[in-house]
Amino acid sequence: MNITGSTRVFFILGDPIAQVRAPELYNHLFTRHGVDAVLVPVQVPPPALEGFVRGAMSARNIDGLWLTIPHKAALLGMLDRCDALGRAAGAVNAARRNADGTLEGALFDGTGFAKALDHFGIPVAGRRVLLVGAGGAGMAIAASLATRGVAELALFDAGPGRAHSVAQRVRAAFAAPVTTAESNDPSGYDLIINATPLGLKDSDPLPFDVNRIDANAAVIDILMTRQATTLLKACAARGITAHPGYEMLVQQIPEYLSFFGFDSLAQELQADSSEVRALLQPR
């Protein structure tokens, strides 16, 4: 990668930042595909976010921002424009400076999830979906599924009131059949999603009872771990179709690139994701 005075600059903002893999991934893609751009990691403490973003957006060769924890929700208040999914979920993955100087944000987590379902051949339209976990990832997935014709999207969260508030918010945004589930019982659903952190530790309980999943249902566990989670293993043991969250990540990459105007690279990687898959291999 050869950074010159005419290279376009993007930042990924997080705190901490050492764990992010986006700079390696996107800089490899930029270099290999002849895009004169660089993605630079920046560790911005939460109280400094607004000042940093205002400063960065005043620079003429800084074209946009990737946002990661804990800035995805906080940036929303600084935007002039935002896509419907970001507004409904209350968070964005990225923000760009438009030609007219406005700062526009967008959320790709849910779109990545929906595209991953397409990739696996798991239908959503007309189906009953149980989403367990109504945190940041759950909200993004709920917003995206609400726009895709679900028969019912039921939310469950162990935190009191959280599922209710997300359901209300998403229902209001998209007039979709989004409800609150009274329990995490997966029986009767066509698709069950784990959007909780349960499974990151070996000692975690399962997010729902695998024995009560309908035989034809599918499961997605959005946790990004190197090994198969206990949930995925339990589904496999029962012969239930189940997939990890990795594909969400693969499917999001063309969304970011397209949002930032790298359309031909986005299309190329959408048509053939083998390069992205190779880059995303665990270190």
Next chain:
Amino acid sequence: MNITGSTRVFFILGDPIAQVRAPELYNHLFTRHGVDAVLVPVQVPPPALEGFVRGAMSARNIDGLWLTIPHKAALLGMLDRCDALGRAAGAVNAARRNADGTLEGALFDGTGFAKALDHFGIPVAGRRVLLVGAGGAGMAIAASLATRGVAELALFDAGPGRAHSVAQRVRAAFAAPVTTAESNDPSGYDLIINATPLGLKDSDPLPFDVNRIDANAAVIDILMTRQATTLLKACAARGITAHPGYEMLVQQIPEYLSFFGFDSLAQELQADSSEVRALLQPR
């Protein structure tokens, strides 16, 4: 170059920025010598400088700034600490965030010039020096020479009052014999320096009369051009020792690296500058 989440980040701030070569140079050095750091070009309009710098310095992995036109003087007002050369010349090349959070600046232009003289074997102590041009580069050179035991440092500038004000400022800072020359007549000086932009265009007049230079005097033309300037050619025709400004640039590089804490790399390049010279070849 492999930018990861743990890479330390530096910016070079200028407006325009496309012409800067520092990112290529320093990023090549970082990569080849295993330093996990990146220098990123940022085009900051002058009114946005303060906001940008305050934002950038709030980020935990951004360790410092390179400054180029038009920000070298403007940054001075934002510093908590500054070296004596920068204070005297009213400009800095670089600023770093110290461990205690203070922003400290330093000027290397003059040090680079003085080290270039050492490299060429041109003595300064006890000599009479005429410096033509009292702009930014002239001020930096004047400040540096004032600390090196000149017998006389005479400043001349076509801009009325400018040489006088710089001479006064440098004299006050270092109690050195800095005077104002009444003309650009080079006769009677041991070293004559062109620090004006005259010579950038072929149609420019010479900055001083080469025929009146003492036979044993030396000339430095600080202009950075690919071809020898008319001044250098005229000196060569008379057999006068004369050097271009390129060496100033070579000699500054270890100063930047040392200032930002890359001491072993700085020492290595100070001992053997062949790698730097190869990287600085005109494109």
